Amino acid sequence: MTRPAKQVRGGPKGSAAAAPASDGFGAGDIISVIRQIGPTLSPSEQRVATALLADVDFAVHSSNADLARRAGVSEPTVTRFSRSVGCRGVRELKVKLAQAMAVGRIYLELPPHVGTDLARPALWRSVFQEIRNAINAVEQQLQKDDVEKAAEVIARCSKLAAFGVGGGSTVAVAEVENRFFRLGIAVNHTSDPRLMRMIAATLGRGDVVLAISTSGNIPEVIEAAKVARQYGATIIAITKPQSRLAAIADIALGFHVPEAPDALKPTASRYALLAAIDLLATSTAYLKPRDAQERMRRIKFELMKAPNEDANGPLGD
Numbered sequence: 001m002t003r004p005a006k007q008v009r010g011g012p013k014g015s016a017a018a019a020p021a022s023d024g025f026g027a028g029d030i031i032s033v034i035r036q037i038g039p040t041l042s043p044s045e046q047r048v049a050t051a052l053l054a055d056v057d058f059a060v061h062s063s064n065a066d067l068a069r070r071a072g073v074s075e076p077t078v079t080r081f082s083r084s085v086g087c088r089g090v091r092e093l094k095v096k097l098a099q100a101m102a103v104g105r106i107y108l109e110l111p112p113h114v115g116t117d118l119a120r121p122a123l124w125r126s127v128f129q130e131i132r133n134a135i136n137a138v139e140q141q142l143q144k145d146d147v148e149k150a151a152e153v154i155a156r157c158s159k160l161a162a163f164g165v166g167g168g169s170t171v172a173v174a175e176v177e178n179r180f181f182r183l184g185i186a187v188n189h190t191s192d193p194r195l196m197r198m199i200a201a202t203l204g205r206g207d208v209v210l211a212i213s214t215s216g217n218i219p220e221v222i223e224a225a226k227v228a229r230q231y232g233a234t235i236i237a238i239t240k241p242q243s244r245l246a247a248i249a250d251i252a253l254g255f256h257v258p259e260a261p262d263a264l265k266p267t268a269s270r271y272a273l274l275a276a277i278d279l280l281a282t283s284t285a286y287l288k289p290r291d292a293q294e295r296m297r298r299i300k301f302e303l304m305k306a307p308n309e310d311a312n313g314p315l316g317d
Contacts, residue, residue, distance in 0.1 A: 030096035031056070033085050041084055047071045048081040052097070060097045064090050130268035134257045138275045141241075141255035150236045150251045151283035154185065157208040157234070162189035163196045163224050164212035172212045172238070172273040179281035182315065183288070184295040196224035205232035214257070214269045216243020225249070238276050253280070 031053070038049040051071035052059040059067055068075045082093040154160055162176035173189040180187040190196055200209065209228045213221050216239040225235045225248060239245045241254030253276060257269040285292040296315055303309050 028096070029100065030085065030087075030093070031100045037085065041081070044073045044077045045081040045084055047073055048078055056097055056101060060094050060101060131271050134268040134270075134272040135275050137257045138255050138272045138279075142253055142276065142279070146251055146253055147279060147283055150253060150280060151287055153234050153236065153251065154180070154208055154210075154280070154284050155287040156206075157185065158206040159203065160185050160187040160208050160210060161199050161203060161228070161233075162187065162210045162212065163191075163200075163221050164189075165191045165193060165196075165218055165220055166213075168214060168267055168270040168273055169212045169218075169221075171270060172277060173210075175274060175277050176210055176212070179277055180284070182296050182299055183281070183285050183292045185284075193220035193224070196220060197227055200224045200228035200233070201231065203228045203231055203233040207233040208236060209233050210236050210238065211245060211249065212238045212273060213243070213245050214240060214267075214273065216240040216245040218245070221245060222248065238273060238280075 034049050034053060038046055041049065048067070048071045051067065055070075058070070062070070064075050064078055068078050071078070079090055082088075082090045085093065087093040087096065160176075160180055162173035164170060164173040170191040173191060177187050177189045188199070190199060203209065207228070209225055211221050211225045216237070222245050225237070225245065229235050229248065229250075234251070235249045236251045236253065237245045237249035238253045239249070240256045241252070243254075246252040246254055255272060255276070257272045259267060259269070300311075300315055303315075304311065
C-alpha cells in the first residue's frame with residue numbers, strides 16, 4: 001500500500017522522497033492525504049497544496065507551468081510536491097485528483113456566503129426553501145390513482161415489511177412502522193441487508209413490501225424486493241420514477257427531488273419521503289376509519305394514564 005512521503009530530514013532543504021503512506025491516511029483519497037500532511041511540507045510545497053485545494057478542477061486540467069504560476073513556485077517544486085504526497089510525479093497526481101473530482105464539486109468547493117455576514121440569512125432561506133421544494137415535488141409528482149391503489153393493498157394485507165438502507169431511507173422505513181402500527185397493521189422495518197432478505201423469504205401472498213429508495217438503484221433493497229415478490233408478496237416502491245426499483249414494483253409511487261448544490265445542508269429529500277409516507281398512511285386509515293380510529297383511541301387512552309399527558313397533544317408525542 002503506497003503512503004505519502006514524509007519530509008526527508010537531514011537532506012537538502014525542501015527535498016522529499018516518495019515513500020509508503022503512513023497508517024491512517026485514506027488509501028487512494030489524495031485530497032485527504034494533502035490536507036493531512038500539508039502542514040508538514042516545506043513552505044513552497046504548502047503553497048502548491050493551497051492552490052490545488054482552492055481549485056481542484058484547475059489543477060487537474062492545467063499544465064505544470066500554470067499550476068506553478070498560480071501557486072507562486074517553480075515547476076520543480078510542483079514535481080517535488082507530487083512526490084511528497086505519494087505520487088510518482090505530476091501526471092499521477094492529476095490522475096488521483098481527477099478520481100477525487102468524481103464525488104462532485106459540491107464536496108470540494110464551499111458554498112457562497114460561507115464565512116461572511118450573508119451566511120446566516122442565506123442559510124435560513126435556503127434550508128426552508130429546499131424543504132418546501134421537496135414537499136411540493138411530492139405533491140406535484142405523485143399520482144393519485146397509484147397512492148389509492150397502494151393504500152388499498154396495505155389496508156387488507158396480512159403483514160407489511162418496510163425495507164430501505166442509507167441515510168434518508170433508513171429514517172423513512174422507521175417512520176413507516178411508526179405510522180402504520182397504530183392503524184392495526186402488522187408492520188416491521190429493517191435496514192439490515194441480510195435481514196431484509198431473510199424477512200423477504202418469509203413473506204407470501206397477502207403480504208406487502210414497502211421498499212424505499214430515493215435513487216431506486218440500491219442493490220440490497222432491489223434484491224430483497226425480488227425475493228419477496230418471487231414468494232408472492234406485493235411490492236410497493238416509494239422511489240425515483242423509471243428507476244430499477246420502480247421497474248420491479250407492482251405499484252410505484254414515483255417522484256424525484258434534485259439535490260441542492262450544497263454539501264453542508266442535510267438532504268431535503270427526507271421530507272419528500274416523510275410526506276409520501278404520511279399521505280399513504282392517511283389514505284390507508286381512511287379506508288378503514290372505524291378500526292383505525294379505535295386503535296388510536298386505545299393508544300391515547302393508555303397514554304393518558306401517564307402524568308402530564310395532554311389530551312389535545314400528538315399521539316405519542
